[in-house]
Amino acid sequence: MKKPVTLQQAIVYFGDSDRAFEYAKWLRWPDDKLTCPRCGSDSNSFVKTRKLWFCNGCKKQFTVKVGTIFEDSPIGLDKWMTAVWMICNCKNGISSYELHRCIGVTQKTAWFMLHRIREAMKSGSFMKMGSEGGPIEVDEAYIGGKFKNMHLAKRHRIQEAGRSTSKAMVFGMLDRNTRQVRAKVLPEVERGTLMCEILNGVKSGATVYTDGLAVYTPAQRHFIHETVNHVTEYVRGEVHTNGIENFWSLLKRSLGGTYVAVEPFHLDRYVTEQVFRFNNRATKDNPLTDEDRFALAMSQVAGRRLTYAQLTGNGAD
């Protein structure tokens, strides 16, 4: 059977448990050199009836799920893979309610699955932006907490804490040459933090475009820094932040439409998800398909486990 192209084909394709297994195995060990995820030994024997390996090194058995985001989950690979396909390819994301209805698991399980999959969507590049000579657009966005819709008691609490809103800040940078975005939630607007992010993420001497916010003034010392004043102008020739603002509107659309109530604690993972889809979208030079995005996320499922306690903030760190 041909590799799937559409969601419908993906559901049929991975609905066959043998095929889902073979696909997951191929992505995890593309060269077919199976190593034990626990001890690293490459000596093992396959137990075909149970789709697992017995490791001759540590004398324990392992499955294709061990050491991945699927570990310890009773949900079959067929449902997991359908979920990965959907979150990678639905432009505005998918809510736990939609997934719960689509694949027939509880909403709570769907919520947990989606958060685990987001772990596999992290990119984690250490290369600095601007390395290819392109200008970098730097900007921040504020998410959540509409003041006027807030319960009065909560509003008072926030005002007493000396903050004007409960919005979370997301900081983002777009490399105009590579069309890649990096974004993350920052705890509070702080000059040092923002400058730290730029210094860590952008090659020294690169061109950086920001709005006129004073926190970006120190950037002049390390970069060719140009600002656009959003009170009077939005674009001055090449100097604008429209690219990163386009990313913010995509993020806000998916948060507002699909993820109705996002707690700040989880916001970073939703940002990760949007960054993944944005950075891996199809362009003229790079015509990626739904299957490419799916395979990329699937190839990153190992070593990204997230426990329920971590997700809910109970107990574990």
Ligand SMILES: [Zn+2]
């Ligand atoms: Zn072993």
